[in-house]
Amino acid sequence: MITEEKKEEKSLNFIEEIVEADLQAGKYTQIITRFPPExxxxxxxxxxxxxxxxxxxxxxxxxxxxxxxxxxxxxTEDTEYVESIKNDIRWMGFxxxxxxYASDYFDTLYQYAIELINKGLAYVDDSTSEEIALLKGTPTEPGKDNIYRSRSVEENLTLFEKMRNGEFPDGSRTLRAKIDMGHINMLMRDPILYRIKHAHHHRTGNKWCIYPMYDFAHGQSDSIETVTHSICTLEFVPHRELYDWIIEKLGIYPSHQYEFARRNLNYTVTSKRKLLQLVQEKHVNGWDDPRMPTxxxxxxxxxxPESIRDFCERIGVARRENMIDVGLLEFCVREDLNKKALRRMVVLDPLKVVITNFPEGVTEMCHSENNPEDIATGNREIPFSREIYIEKEDFMETPSKKYFRLAPGKMVRLKSAYIIQCDDFVKDENGEITEVRCSYIENSKSGQDTTGINVKGTLHWVSVPHAHEIEVRLYDRLFSVEDPSSEEGDFKDYINPNSLEVITGYAEPALSEAKEGExxxxxxxxxxxxxxxxxTEKLVFNRTVTLRDNWARAGN
Known part of the structure; x- marks a missing residue:
């Protein structure tokens, strides 16, 4: 009989199945993986x-x-990016x-290249990039050999050394693998292994002016580190053949490449080139702009980090690419923050309420729970006074049948305080309601209510003389269409003009104790x-997510 525990055990994804099978077969006693960002x-x-x-x-x-x-x-590389990547991984909990660094292996990779030349498996090519492309053929037509392919080992060694010594300008020569110009996989048609770049490197300085291509550095770096399972995204499937070919020809440790599907998120872009454009053209305020998918x-x-790990767990690992709804990511953070986040009262669109039967100049302390999901967080004190702010949307002069908030003659409870009843309201010369006048019901204070009055609506509020003015940044989705990269024209044409609204809010005093990032x-x-x-003069708060999915409700 299957136990409840067994039922709830999560099935392995296909990569985990491969790893488990390798370990059970005794292929490895432990596995080594790597995360290799550029x-x-x-x-x-x-x-x-x-x-x-x-x-x-x-x-x-x-x-x-x-x-x-x-x-x-x-x-394209910078130590700023190195530090941010390390910080992000640690923050994620790993x-x-x-x-x-691949640059740790530049000397070894150079020797590997010489070994391939000595074996007649690499040659120096003087062709321009246009000439190389012209002779490469098409998916249905084989490529053609050029005159440099038949150079002798000695000539190739001499030329490669001159490339290394900086005797040739950028782009004038490359080192190519000598495989098969008629190969069905176009990446196997004598791929470039090294190119000339007279550029300062963030770690090696000006020691090198030739640099290995990704395909030459990737598999060999894996091999040097004895990586057992080299996991890439699906676009590297055609590269696996070259990965294996170079390892085999060099006779080095046989790391293996496995591929899984990239998951694309709607209403954003994740291309680094496009993200860089957004930053450089000031469409966002830097890489850490809260609208960015970084x-x-x-x-x-x-x-x-828990919400992002939960999101990654829920979308899983698969062999087919698909679009993931950002609503799932928002669901994950709501679930996590509901358990953790302390509750505070903040009014974003204030309407003054005067409680006419509450004495002037008197402050009464109310007590409210910090998080009803976690009683260990305890309670806090909230000052209550004659004048309070409520949200404008929480008062209606002529209410509909199902409107349970404040209206003339109607009662509501103020969260953790008293029941109040609307007696009157004031309008300005434009007909806008500027003030609501209410009376509070004695003996109706939360936790001490002996009135027996039941009300359907509960409102959040802030005491006017105790309110802290804060800046509130209401962030929304950066793009107004699901897949901006697949739309006609420039992807930036689809930036959501309402992705950021900055307003002033009025907060209860306890919010002033907030720590950065809390x-x-x-x-x-x-x-x-x-x-x-x-x-210290001004608190700024970013909206992470609304309490409900407003986009789904709006039919976007």
Whole structure:
């Protein structure tokens, strides 16, 4: 009989099945994985899946995960990106065994290239990039050999050394693998292994002016580190043949590449090139703008590492690419913050209420729970006075049948305070309601109510003389269409003009004790996190997510 525990055991994804089979067959006693970002941008939500997969495998099975920076392109890389990547991985809750760089292996890779030349498996090509493309053929037509392919080993060794010594300008020569110009896989038609780039490298300085291509650095770096399971996204499927070919010809440790499907998130873009455009053209305020899909942007917006790990777990690992609804990510953070976030009262669109039968100049303390989901968080004091703010939308002059908030002659409860009844209201010369006048019901205070009066509506509120003015940034989805990259024209044409609204809110005093990055549920409004832009003079809060999915309700 299957036990309840067994029923709830989560089935393995296909990568985990491969790992489990390898370990059970005795192929390995432990596994080694790696997360290999290129330090040319900030990590985004797409990378989070790869981080969770690679590090998650070595939490589930014996072994460890390395962090290896694929720093083979000196023109686009920067130490700023290196530090941000390390920070993001640690924030996600993972720690690597070894911090490594492809540039650590430049000397070894150079020797590997010489070995291929000596075996007649690589040659120096003087062709331009246009000439190489012209002779490469098409998926249905074979490529053609060029005159440089038949160079002798000695000539290739001499030319490659001159490339290494900086005797040729950028783009004038490349080192290519000598495989088969008629191969059905176009990537196997004498792929480029090295190119000339006279550029300063963020770690090796000006030591090198030739740099290995990704396909030459990738598999060999895996092999040097004895990586057992090299996990890539699906676009690298055609590269696996070259990965295996180079390892076989060099006779080095046989790492193996496996591929899983990239998960695309709707209403955003995750191309580093496009994200860089958004930053450089000032459509957003940097890589950590809370509208960005970067991990640093999500963190600043108030997302938790637990919610992102939960999201990655829920979308799973598959062999087919598909579009994931950002609503699932929002659901995950709501679920997590509901359990953790302290509750606070903040009024975002204030309407003054005067409680006419409450004495002037008197402050009474009310007590309210910090989080009803976690009684260990205790209670807090909230000052109550004659004048309070409520939300404008919580008062209606002529209410509909199912409107249970404040209206003339109607009663509501003020959260953790008294029941009040609307007696009158004041309008300005434009007919706008500027003030509501109410009376409070004695003996109706929350926790001490002896009136027996039942009301259907409960409102959040803030005492006017005690209110703290705060800046509130209401963030929404960065794009107004599901897949901006597939739409006609420039993807930036589809930026949501309402992705950020900055307003002033009025908060209860307890919010002034918030720490940077701390998340709160603003009652009835959503989840918000304190922004680093906050100062002692002004607190700034970012909306992480609304309490409900407003986009789904609006039919977007």
């Amino acid at each position: 330090p040319n941008g900030y990590l985004h939500i797409g990378h989070a899946s790869s981080i969770c997969l690679n590090f998650g495998l070595t939490k589930k099975f014996p072994g460890y995960t390395n962090l290896r920076f694929d720093d083979t392109n000196p023109v 720690e690597w065994e070894h911090e490594l 991990i640093s942007g999500l963190r600043r917006r108030g997302y938790t 998340s709160f549920q603003f009652l009835r409004k959503g989840y918000f996190a304190k922004d680093p832009d906050s100062s």
